[in-house]
Amino acid sequence: MYGKGQGKRIMYLCDEKVREKQNFNLDWYFYHGDNQIQTGQTQVSDYEPVKLPHDWSLYYLWKEDAPSCGSGGYAETGIGWYRKIFDVNPHAFTKGRVFIHFEGVYMLSTVWINGHKLGQHVYGYTPFEYEITQYLHEDGRENVLDVKVDNSAQPGSRWYSGSGITRNVWLVKTSDTYIAPFGVGIQIPGIEEDKAHISVEISLAHAEDKKLSVQTTVFSPDHEICLELCTDRKGETNTLHQQGIIGTPLLWEVDAPFLYEAVTLLYDQDTLIDEVHTFFGIRTAVFDADKGFLLNGRQVKLNGVCIHHDGGCMGAAVPLPVWKRRLEKLKEMGVNALRMAHNPPDSALLDLCDRMGFLVMDEAFDEWHYLKGKELGSNTHESHGYSLWFDTCHEEDLRTMLLRDRNHPSIILWSIGNEVPDQTAPEGYLTARHLKCICKSIDPLRAVTQANDQIAAEPRAAREEFLNELDVVGYNYVGRWRTRAETYYDEDKRNHPSWCMIGTENSGLGGMRGRYLFGMEEKAGWWMRPYYSAPIEVGRLLRYTMTHDYVAGDFMWTGIDYLGESHWPNRSANAGVLDTCGFAKDSFYFYQSIWRRDIPVAHLLPHWNMDVDQGTILQVLGYTNCDSAELILNGKSYGKKAYSYPDYGMTQTYGHFDKEPIPVNTDNLFLGWDVPYEPGYVELVGFKDGKEVVRDRVETAGEPYAIKLNCYQDTLAADGLDVGQIEIAIVDEKGRLCPQSEQYVQLSVEGAGELIGIDNGNSASHESMKGSGIHVSAGQAFAVIQSTGSAGKCVVRVEAEGLQSAGIELSFTKHR
Known part of the structure; x- marks a missing residue:
């Protein structure tokens, strides 16, 4: 059920390095049930062997009456127990410290080592660790780690959360004195023409009264030493600071994401006692009220998508190659920005964004003080959520996210929340101020936002004092209310010219791959539109965003279909341009035709195996970035058409155009023809400067073979x-x-x-x-x-x- 049997056990922490971090994902056992397990025991007869990361929810069938409801994807939840029996090299903990580090457990985890309770952690999306040195067996006996995961409070999430130890686990060995977890912070306070200023902060743990020094060596993307810094500890401070200059820096860019590496060495007098490696990028990221977003001083429009944390059939336990395949496809589409909706992502995903050149909006919470309803697809349960834990957990969780993620050059914006009801509450601005202050205390350079879905809403709108707390005002569904369906950001730009603005979430085309709606379907939702009308509304906002500099960009909902937020019989949401398999839908090419101007794009829809009578008039759509395109059905032309984006006026003198104007048929960002359906083939031929540059051909497929x-x-x-x-x-x-x-x-x-x-x-x-x-x-x-x-x-x-x-x-x- 969960994988092949366990192999020979590993002896952990046998390396002689001063710091050792060893993957702890193999040779676990899992039991699903709410029985009270006796911890510290080696029997596993009632358990199944598993590997981590592990999400038990997908090992059970979807059920319409599941307590998780449609919001949670009708998935199994409940309580689960994990057990790992392992051996540790005795020298690892007789000469130093040993920690168990969890990158994410959903949710409400309790951990024991050899029967000793280590602690409890609530939030399923932030990392945590415990020192286990004093509880490890020194006499050669096996060690037993037990983890209880309680995801029984349902419905507890507005989307599929998964259940279990859903992210990596590590065993870490250090000296008695060491650099604290996430204890190296690197900032670039300024970049000049031929140099970059660098600031390094190092936090120490258990330093006591020792005479310590820190040496940091910075390696360039070409692996050459470009800076060496050395600082002695003064007094009993546990935080050291270093400053330096890197000459002729290679800047981190979307198309050239250069990464530097800092190697930080901690010495006790002349003895090396710790070593930490930190990757970072040199870049500036600034939001401007008039110019939008500037990366290294250059205006960059954020062509963004929102993504959830699940990976389709992997659930919440997503191997990194699955993310890599998905992100490569989004990059091909023209995406340069990702919003991590609506919680801190897997740290390995952020590493991937650093290497691939994505700009990231890193998000902390979906709830603050006010509980959100989670009965989507059902209305038989009382909702639960992070708001129940916010007062006791939010500071630790937010600080942990900031410390963990602060060195990622891909992150350009901290989000302290998503659609929190607090935005309409009289006291909500105080919470926003408090959370922003936490962000600034750790990272004063990055901007802070919140994704607001109640701006100009009725009957209660987001309060102005709340929005004024934000460095960047985030708009979810900017055109939802009254005349804003036409004017979008206009009114707020007039009334608040100093606001920086961004679309933190706006509708995409949606729909299921290979399926074409001809009208509005019952229970499908008002946002599920026919295939021929969906790109009209979406295209209007996209055009506005692309042509108004002050709008930094937009995060379209969503880049990839995700589990949950659905109505039975659906168990997942069809909002993405990629489905849960990672296959491209037609909407992929709609965005590619606007965001990718470096390659010719032509794409036809629908497919040509439609279940309609021959002669039925179908609307055939063409997504293209060419000057014009011609539709051909079985050798017969239905004419050339063109749309007006991007439109340019005269230059230099009256009547002069840099490019000869051509007749256009529409202001939409796509082309359409009414065509009588007949099996065979249909082609879209794209022309630039009067010459054919691309052709898409869709044929009627025969019987499966x-x-x-x-x-x-x-x-x-x-x-x-x-x-x-x-x-x-x-x-x-x-x-x-x-x-x-x-x-x-x-x-x-x-x-x-x-x-x-x-x-x-x-x-x-x-x-x-x-x-x-x-x-x-x-x-x-x-x-x-x-x-x-x-x-x-x-x-x-x-x-x-x-x-x-x-x-x-x-x-x-x-x-x-």
Whole structure:
């Protein structure tokens, strides 16, 4: 059910380094139930072997009466117990300290080591750790770590949260005196033409009255030493500061995300006692009331999307390669900014954003003092949420997020909340001020926002004193109320010219891949519009955002479909441009046609296997960034069309245009033709300067004939954790995707890998994401194969009744 059996136990912390951080994800056991477990015991007969990260919610079927309701995706929750039996090198804790570090446990975790209770942590999205030195066995006996996870207070989230130890766990060894967790903070207070000023803060733990010194060496992106700093501790201070200058710095940019590395060494007189490595980038990130957002002094429009923390069939326990594949696709679409909605993300995801050049809005909370309803899809339960814990937990959780994330150059904006009801409360501004002060105390350079959904709302609007507390005013659904559907930010810009403004959340096109609505459907929601009208409203705001400098940008809802926030029979939300499999929808190309002006784009919809009578008039849409485009159906032209974005006036003298004007048909950001449906093919031909530059062709596919497989990265690490991702397609005899296919596919895996997830992107599918087969949706499905820990080949075969089967080989190696 949860993976192959456990192998030989590892002896942990055998390295002689002064600091050792060892992955602790393998060889765990899991029990789902609310029985009171006797901690510190080695018996695991009632447990299942698992690997971390682990999300138990997806190992059970979706249920309409699940306490998590539609908000939580109708998923299983409850209480779970984890146990790990392990050995530690005795020298590790007789000469120093040992800590257990959790990057995220959802939620309300309690931890014991060898029967000793270490503590409790509530929030499922912030890291925490405990020192376990004094409780480890010194006589060679096995050590037992027990973790209780309580996610039974349901519904407890407005989206799928997952349940369990959903992020990495580490075992850490240090000296008696050491650099505190997240204890190195690096800031760039100023950049001049040929140099950058750097400030380093180092926080120490258990320093006592020792004579200590800190040496920091900075390495350039080319691995050359570019700065050395040395500071002696004065008195009994536990915080040291260093300043220096880096000459001719390589700036961190979206298209060139250069990273520096700081190596911080802590000495007790002449003895090295700790070593910490910190990656950072050199850049400035400024929000301006008139120019929007400036990166390194250059105006950059934030072409952003919101993303949730789940990974489709991986639930909340998402391997990094799954994120990498998804982010590469978003980058291809033209995305340069990500909003981490609505909680601190996995730190590995932020590392990826640093390396890939994404700009990030890092968000702390979805609730402050006021509870939000979570009965979406059901109305039979009392809601729960972080507001129940806010007073006791928010300072620690916010500080932890800030300390953990402050060195990431990708982060340009702290968000202290999302759509909190406090924005309309008389005292809400005081909470906003308090949270902002915490942010500034740790990071005075970055701006602070809150995603407000009640600006100009009725009957109660966000209060002006609340919005005035924010460095950047965040707008969720800026065109929702009255005339703002046309004017958007105009009124607030007139009344508050000093405000910096950004769209923190606004509607995307939505919809399910391969499915085309012809009208408004009952219970679908007012935001689910027909495919031919959805891009009209979205396009109006997109055009406004792109052409008004003072609007820093927009985070479209959402980049990727996510579990939860749904109505039965749906168990996930269809808001993304990528579905839960990571497959692109038509809307992907809508945004690409606006955000990517460096490549020619042409995309047609709908597909040409529509279930309508021949001769039915269909609206065929074309997404393109060309000067004009021509539609051709079975060899017959339906004419050229053009739209007016981006529109430019005269230059230099009256009547002079840098580019010859062409007739346009629409102000929309797409083209449309009314076409009688007839099987065959339809083409969109894009022209620039009168010449064809791109062509998209959609053909009527024949009957399903075969299975086609594609693997994202087929050479992988044999570490028990790395994953391969298999894209499954049903094709006809000519190799064309069959969008009409919903056949069942069965997977088998042999060798050094195991199947750990399967999905089809269909939000109404109730098939298990942890099974061995699934019905494809619109001709496609997706599977994740994980290393067993052994080196060697892994063969994945996919079969379907009446179709040619397919196989693909993955290679797991110990030396990758």
